[in-house]
Amino acid sequence: xxxxxxxxxxxxxxxxxxxxxxxxxxxxxxxxxxxxxxxxxxxxxxxxxxxxxxxxxxxxxxxxxxxxxxxxxxxxxxxxxxxxxxxxxxxxxxxxxxxxxxxxxxxxxxxxxxxxxxxxxxxxxxxxxxxxxxxxxxxxxxxxxxxxxxxxxxxxxxxxxxxxxxxxxxxxxxxxxxxxxxxxxxxxxxxxxxxxxxxxxxxxxxxxxxxxxxxxxxxxxxxxxxxxxxxxxxxxxxxxxxxxxxxxxxxxxxxxxxxxxxxxxxxxxxxxxxxxxxxxxxxxxxxxxxxxxxxxxxxxxxxxxxxxxxxxxxxxxxxxxxxxxxxxxxxxxxxxxxxxxxxxxxxxxxxxxxxxxxxxxxxxxxxxxxxxxxxxxxxxxxxxxxxxxxxxxxx
Numbered sequence: 170x171x172x173x174x175x176x177x178x179x180x181x182x183x184x185x186x187x188x189x190x191x192x193x194x195x196x197x198x199x200x201x202x203x204x205x206x207x208x209x210x211x212x213x214x215x216x217x218x219x220x221x222x223x224x225x226x227x228x229x230x231x232x233x234x235x236x237x238x239x240x241x242x243x244x245x246x247x248x249x250x251x252x253x254x255x256x257x258x259x260x261x262x263x264x265x266x267x268x269x270x271x272x273x274x275x276x277x278x279x280x281x282x283x284x285x286x287x288x289x290x291x292x293x294x295x296x297x298x299x300x301x302x303x304x305x306x307x308x309x310x311x312x313x314x315x316x317x318x319x320x321x322x323x324x325x326x327x328x329x330x331x332x333x334x335x336x337x338x339x340x341x342x343x344x345x346x347x348x349x350x351x352x353x354x355x356x357x358x359x360x361x362x363x364x365x366x367x368x369x370x371x372x373x374x375x376x377x378x379x380x381x382x383x384x385x386x387x388x389x390x391x392x393x394x395x396x397x398x399x400x401x402x403x404x405x406x407x408x409x410x411x412x413x414x415x416x417x418x419x420x421x422x423x424x425x426x427x428x429x430x431x432x433x434x435x436x437x438x439x440x441x442x443x444x445x446x447x448x449x450x451x452x453x454x455x456x457x458x459x460x461x462x463x464x465x466x467x468x469x470x471x472x473x474x475x476x477x478x479x480x481x482x483x484x485x486x487x488x489x490x491x492x493x494x495x496x497x498x499x500x501x502x503x504x505x506x507x508x509x510x511x512x513x514x515x516x517x518x519x520x521x522x523x524x525x526x527x528x529x530x531x532x533x534x535x536x537x538x539x540x541x542x543x544x545x546x547x548x549x550x551x552x553x554x555x556x557x558x559x560x561x562x563x564x
Contacts, residue, residue, distance in 0.1 A: 172218055174206055189267050191250060199223040245273055249293025302340035314365045321369055322376045334421045334513050342414045342462050343492045363413045370420055402432045403524040406454040408445055409438040410461035410470045419460045425517050442473055446480050456485045456523050463492045471504040478505030485523050489516045
């Protein structure tokens with residue numbers, strides 16, 4: 170209208186309607202007003218201005234307005250949308266061509282909420298058909314550790330680390346153990362899954378995205394470190410219930426605990442129960458943590474809990490029974506465990522509670538002075554002299 174092109178409102182309405190046709194519609198909306206500008210204006214300046222206006226508005230729509238207003242809410246892949254446009258055009262002609270995009274989006278939304286239409290979302294949705302845990306495990310079965318690490322890196326961009334463990338890595342260990350038990354996975358394949366998961370855990374810090382939320386004020390970090398330095402560390406001894414999968418789960422859980430507050434020692438999966446009992450007698454940890462990944466592992470967990478409870482009645486015992494239903498928790502509690510966590514997030518909260526109880530008990534034991542005990546080493550000779558003179562006086 171400002172340029173002076175006739176029927177400006179008509180060309181604007183036509184451009185709005187043609188934008189329902191992806192890829193082709195915006196170019197079709199530019200042809201007719203550009204051709205009219207060549208007939209109306211003299212020279213090439215104003216026709217080029219008309220073309221430039223359409224180009225500038227199209228870039229503004231694609232790069233600024235559409236991402237801000239609805240972003241990826243259509244939920245349809247590019248190939249799926251082209252196939253849907255061809256179908257609706259074949260079915261209803263020009264009307265189907267104009268209404269193809271909104272109709273396709275409606276069908277995708279129905280597929281998300283109607284169980285019998287869920288295959289539509291798999292065919293044309295822009296969301297991945299498989300969950301991250303299945304994709305990760307599938308890449309490990311194909312012995313493609315690089316793509317498995319990429320899946321972990323992509324998951325960390327939108328999820329915290331504890332959800333990575335509960336939603337991706339722990340289920341992959343479940344799948345590997347289940348397939349090994351039924352014979353669908355060889356021993357070499359299982360060992361590759363364990364080895365790749367261990368290497369990914371070691372390189373997890375390099376896979377984390379750098380975000381401003383993790384960057385803290387240096388003064389606040391220093392104050393927090395000074396505060397935690399004054400508190401005694403809670404010593405935790407981690408015991409795998411059965412095999413290497415449980416040991417890997419322990420290594421994951423250790424990364425969720427604050428290293429300045431908790432000292433976690435992870436024992437090997439090859440250690441026997443008698444060796445665990447002897448090690449506890451030597452190290453005297455505040456908490457014993459037993460990790461077990463389903464399926465299986467319930468019997469060794471209950472046996473270890475019973476043996477530890479009978480040998481150390483006052484010891485705090487926590488169990489992480491990850492990736493299973495919660496009905497197994499009661500049998501583990503009966504066997505002598507103080508806490509049983511079903512997810513790593515829940516287990517971490519339980520461990521923090523047990524650590525606070527342990528620290529409170531240690532503080533009481535330190536501040537309580539037994540009767541007739543010396544306050545320091547300098548009083549010991551004086552007390553001994555008093556006792557000797559008292560015996561002499563009594564005699």
